[in-house]
Amino acid sequence: MHELSLLENVREILQDHAGSQNFTQVKKITLEIGELSCVEPEALRFAFDVVMKDSLAAQAKLILTKQKGLGICQRCQQSTPLKNLYDSCIFCEHPFITVIQGHEMKIKDLIVI
Ligand SMILES: [Zn+2]
Structure with missing residues (x-):
């Protein structure tokens, strides 16, 4: 389950930010999941509780949003929507x-105290 390692990275980023920006608790975190990232929202929610336990985000409300996959065709140079990583150009x-766009998971928004 790669959701665990993704969230361990998120936890490290939060801890770094907490040090540099002087906050102690995350109230709400919005994660944007790319359609091509193979991240399962259900698995992510489960892993979030496990990974954030006893961290500054232990009480954080988790919001998940999706980002559509998008690519540039290497032949016609048009931007084409991607449902899967190996889709062909629609044009x-x-x-x-x-x-x-859509191949990664990102922290989109963060509310801290
Ligand atoms: Zn094309």
Whole structure:
């Protein structure tokens, strides 16, 4: 389950920010999940409780939002929506697309005290 290691990274980022920006508790965190990132929202919620236990985000409310996959076709240069990582271009059916959005999980918003 790679959700655990993703959230361990998030916890480290939060701890770094807490030190540099002087907060002690995260009240609410919004994570943006890319459609191509293979992150399961259910698994993520479960892992969140496990990973954030006893951390500054132990009481945090978790909000999950989705980001659509998007790529640039390497032949016709149009931006094409991607449902899967290996989709072809919807305009010219070229198989090589440079993914520009939706392949990762990001911290989108953070409310701290
Ligand atoms: Zn194309």
